[in-house]
Amino acid sequence: MQPALRSLWEVVRSAGAPSGRFLWGAEASVDIGALAGASSLSGPLDELRGRAVLIRTRDQLSAALALIELDGVARRLVLCPHDLADEHVPYVVDAAEIDALVVDRDAPAVAAGRAVVRSSPQLTAIRGERRAGEQTEWVLLTSGTTGAPKLLIHNLQTFAGAIAGFSATATSQVWSSFYDMRRYGGMVLFLRGISSGGSLVLGGVDEPVASFLGRAAARGVTHLTGSPSLWRRALMSPAASLISPRHVRLSGEVVDQAILDRLRAAYPQAEITHAFASTEGGLAFEVTDGLAGFPASFIGRKGGVVELKIEDGSLRMRSIRTAVRYLGPNAPTLKDADGFVDTGDMVELRGDRYFFTGRRDGVINVGGLKFYPEEIEAVVNQHPQVRMALARTKKSSITGSLVVAEVVLRENAGGNGQQVKDEILQLCRGALARHKVPAVISIVPALPVGPSGKLLRHHE
Amino acid sequence: MSIRSQIVALFEEVAREQGRKLSPLSDSLNLLETGLDSLSFAIVVARLEETLGVDPFSAARGTAFPVTIGDFVKFYEDARK
Numbered sequence: 001m002q003p004a005l006r007s008l009w010e011v012v013r014s015a016g017a018p019s020g021r022f023l024w025g026a027e028a029s030v031d032i033g034a035l036a037g038a039s040s041l042s043g044p045l046d047e048l049r050g051r052a053v054l055i056r057t058r059d060q061l062s063a064a065l066a067l068i069e070l071d072g073v074a075r076r077l078v079l080c081p082h083d084l085a086d087e088h089v090p091y092v093v094d095a096a097e098i099d100a101l102v103v104d105r106d107a108p109a110v111a112a113g114r115a116v117v118r119s120s121p122q123l124t125a126i127r128g129e130r131r132a133g134e135q136t137e138w139v140l141l142t143s144g145t146t147g148a149p150k151l152l153i154h155n156l157q158t159f160a161g162a163i164a165g166f167s168a169t170a171t172s173q174v175w176s177s178f179y180d181m182r183r184y185g186g187m188v189l190f191l192r193g194i195s196s197g198g199s200l201v202l203g204g205v206d207e208p209v210a211s212f213l214g215r216a217a218a219r220g221v222t223h224l225t226g227s228p229s230l231w232r233r234a235l236m237s238p239a240a241s242l243i244s245p246r247h248v249r250l251s252g253e254v255v256d257q258a259i260l261d262r263l264r265a266a267y268p269q270a271e272i273t274h275a276f277a278s279t280e281g282g283l284a285f286e287v288t289d290g291l292a293g294f295p296a297s298f299i300g301r302k303g304g305v306v307e308l309k310i311e312d313g314s315l316r317m318r319s320i321r322t323a324v325r326y327l328g329p330n331a332p333t334l335k336d337a338d339g340f341v342d343t344g345d346m347v348e349l350r351g352d353r354y355f356f357t358g359r360r361d362g363v364i365n366v367g368g369l370k371f372y373p374e375e376i377e378a379v380v381n382q383h384p385q386v387r388m389a390l391a392r393t394k395k396s397s398i399t400g401s402l403v404v405a406e407v408v409l410r411e412n413a414g415g416n417g418q419q420v421k422d423e424i425l426q427l428c429r430g431a432l433a434r435h436k437v438p439a440v441i442s443i444v445p446a447l448p449v450g451p452s453g454k455l456l457r458h459h460e
Numbered sequence: 461m462s463i464r465s466q467i468v469a470l471f472e473e474v475a476r477e478q479g480r481k482l483s484p485l486s487d488s489l490n491l492l493e494t495g496l497d498s499l500s501f502a503i504v505v506a507r508l509e510e511t512l513g514v515d516p517f518s519a520a521r522g523t524a525f526p527v528t529i530g531d532f533v534k535f536y537e538d539a540r541k
Contacts, residue, residue: 397517398502425477439503440510 007072007132008156008191009035011163016170016197023194024219025061026204026211028121032194038123040065041102045073045128047115052076052097055119056089057104060180061202062119064190066102071156072132074100078139078151079182082205083451088148095151095328096139139327140184142279143452152279152323152334161283161305161321162191170197174219178203178212178226178234179453184279185251189225198222210239217242227252227453228259232388235262236411244269251275252453254345254356254374257292258381264290276356280334281341282321284308292378293355309340314360315347316340346372362457364393366401369435373457376405376438379431385409385420388447388455391438395460405438408447417443463512463540464533470507474500487530494529514539 012032015021019033030040040062041048053074055066063079070077078096080089086108092098093110100115101107107116135157141149156163175193179186181202193200201216213234216224224245226234231250234240248263248270255274263272272290277283284306287294299308306319318340325334335341344361347354358372376391388408393401405428409420421441428437448456461469468485471494475482478500483493496504509515516539517525526532 394506395518396502396506397515398505399498402502402506404506429477439499440506442510 006156007130007136008068009071009130010132011156012068012194015164015195020171020199021194021197022199023061023064023121023202024199024215025059025121025202026207026215027059028061030061030065030121030123032199034123035065035068037126039069039126040119040121040123041069041117041127042120042124043115043117043127045069045126045130048074048100048102048117049128049133050075051100051115052078053100053102054078054080054093054096054098055102056080056084056108057102057119058082058205059104059121060182060186060205061121062102062104064181064202065121066119067138068194069130070102071136071138072134073130074136075134076137076139079141079187081141081180081182081451084141084149085147091148091328092141092151137324140182140187140279140323142184151327151331153325153327154279154282154323158282158321158323159187159191162188162195164192164196172220173198173223174201174216174221175199175223176201176203176216176219176221177224178230179252180451183452184277184282185225185227185275185453188251188275188277188283189223189249193223209234209237213237213239213242217244221245223247223249225249225251227449228255229253229388229447229449229455230453231259231263233449235266236387236408240266243267246270248272249275251277253455254358254378255292256374256378256381258378260290260292276315276343276345278343278345280323281317281343282306282319282323284315284317284319284343291353293350293353296349296352296354299354307340310347310354311340311342313346313348315343315345315354317343364391364403364459366393366403366435367399371433371436376403376428376432376436379428380405380407380424380438380441383407383420383424383427386424390447390455390457392457393459394440396439401460402439403436404440404442406442406444406447408445409443463536466511467504467508467529467533467536470504471496474503474507478503485529487528487533489529490527491529491532508536512536512540 021032023030055063057063102119138154177186177189181190203212273286273288275286309316322341346357348357358374373391377389380389386407390406394404396402450456480495482495526535
C-alpha cells in the first residue's frame with residue numbers, strides 16, 4: 001500500500017532504470033527518463049498548482065505526460081477522452097469546477113478566463129518543482145445513458161492495486177492496450193506499465209488495428225490488454241500473428257468461452273487473464289483458469305482487498321479500489337449504506353461458477369420476455385465461422401419488435417452464407433429458449449466498437 | 461430463384477423452425493389460414509427484407525394489405541419493381 005501523498009511522478013521515477021524506458025505513441029515518443037529534467041508542459045507548474053485542470057488533448061500520450069507531471073500538483077485532473085463531444089465540454093467544466101486546461105491543440109471556447117497550458121511530447125525545460133502537495137483527484141468520464149458523461153473521482157490510491165513493484169526483468173517488459181489510458185481499463189494497464197520499469201506502446205487516435213499491432217510487434221509487446229470486442233476485431237487482422245505477447249488480458253465486457261478459446265489458439269505461449277473491472281467499482285478480480293465466468297467461491301470472501309456480493313441479480317463490490325464518488329450536480333449516490341457499489345452487471349449461477357449474463361440496463365424486452373443480448377452473442381460466437389456478433393431488436397412491421405443477430409464472418413468463410421446462417425440458428429435453438437432465438441441472422445462486414453472498447457449497441 | 465419460390469421456401473422454413481403445421485400453399489389460400497402465427501409471419505417478413513431488401517408492409521398504409529398468398533407474392537413483386 002502506497003503511503004499517502006506519494007505522487008505518480010515519484011512512482012515513475014523510482015521504478016527502476018532512469019533510461020531505456022519509453023512511451024511509444026503513434027506520432028511521437030518520449031524517453032521516460034528524460035522527464036526527470038524536462039517537461040511536456042508549456043507553462044510554469046505553479047500556474048496549475050492547486051487547480052482543477054481539464055486535460056483535453058487529442059492524443060493520449062500528451063494526456064499521459066500531463067497526468068504524470070501534475071499528479072500531486074493539481075487539486076483535480078479531469079481526463080477528457082478525445083471522443084467527448086464538444087457539446088458536453090461545458091457541462092464537464094462546470095461539474096468539475098475547472099479553472100485551468102491542458103491542451104495539445106487550440107484551446108476550446110470554455111478556456112476563456114481560465115489558465116491554458118499546452119502539452120507536447122516534444123519536451124522542454126521544466127518550469128517549477130514537481131513537489132507533491134496534495135492527493136490529486138483523478139476524474140474519469142463514463143458515458144451516461146442520456147449522452148452526457150458521468151464523472152467519477154479516483155486517485156492514485158484507488159489505483160494502488162495497479163502499481164507494480166519493480167522487478168529485475170522489468171526493462172524487457174513492453175505494455176500496451178487497445179484502449180485509451182483515459183478509460184479505466186487502459187489506465188490500469190498504463191499504471192502497471194510505467195510503475196514496472198518497462199516501456200509502453202500507446203495507440204493513436206483512430207489508429208487502424210493493423211498499424212497498432214504492427215507497432216506493438218516491432219517493440220516486442222509482452223503485455224497486451226483489450227476488451228473482448230477489440231480482441232475479436234484484432235484477431236480478424238492478419239497483423240494479429242505479428243505479436244507474441246506473454247500476457248493477454250481482457251476486460252470491459254462479458255468474456256465468453258469462444259474468445260478465450262480463440263486467444264489460446266492464437267497465442268499458445270501466453271497466459272490469458274480476464275479481469276472484471278469498471279470505472280465505478282474499480283478492479284474486482286482476475287480469472288486465470290481459462291474459463292468464462294468466475295468461481296462461486298469469489299462471492300462472500302472476507303479479508304481480501306475486494307468484497308463481493310450479489311443483490312437483485314447483479315454483482316456488488318466493496319473495496320478501496322472503487323471510485324470515491326460521482327462528481328457533478330445531481331450526482332447519483334455511488335455506494336449503498338454498507339459501502340457497496342452496484343456494478344450493474346447481471347450474473348447467473350451454474351453449478352459452482354457464476355457467469356455474466358449482461359448489463360442490467362442493456363436488457364431487451366420483446367413481447368414481455370426479457371433477456372440480455374450477451375447471452376445470444378455468446379452462443380452465436382461459438383460458431384467457427386463467426387468472428388463477432390451483435391444481438392439487438394429490430395422493429396417489425398407485423399409484431400412490434402423482433403430479435404435479430406448481426407454477424408461478422410471469418411474471411412474466406414466460403415460461398416454459402418445461407419448455410420452458415422442455418423447452422424447459427426440451429427446452434428441458437430439448441431442452446432437458447434425459443435424467444436431468444438434470433439428471427440434473422442444478417443451477415444455484416446463489420447460491427448462498431450466504441451472508444452471504450454465495447455460493442456456499440458443500438459436497438460430499434 | 462423467383463420471388464414466388466423464395467416466399468414459398470421461407471414459409472416452409474419458418475413453419476419448420478417454429479413448429480407450425482403449414483397448410484398446402486396456393487394462391488387463393490388466406491394468409492390467416494396458412495398455419496403460421498403472427499411471430500412466424502413477422503419472421504418471414506423480416507427475412508424477406510434481408511434477402512429482397514424491401515419491406516412493403518412498413519411502407520403500406522393498410523389499404524392494400526395482402527389477404528391471400530397470391531396477393532402476398534404480388535405485393536413483393538410490385539415492391540421490387
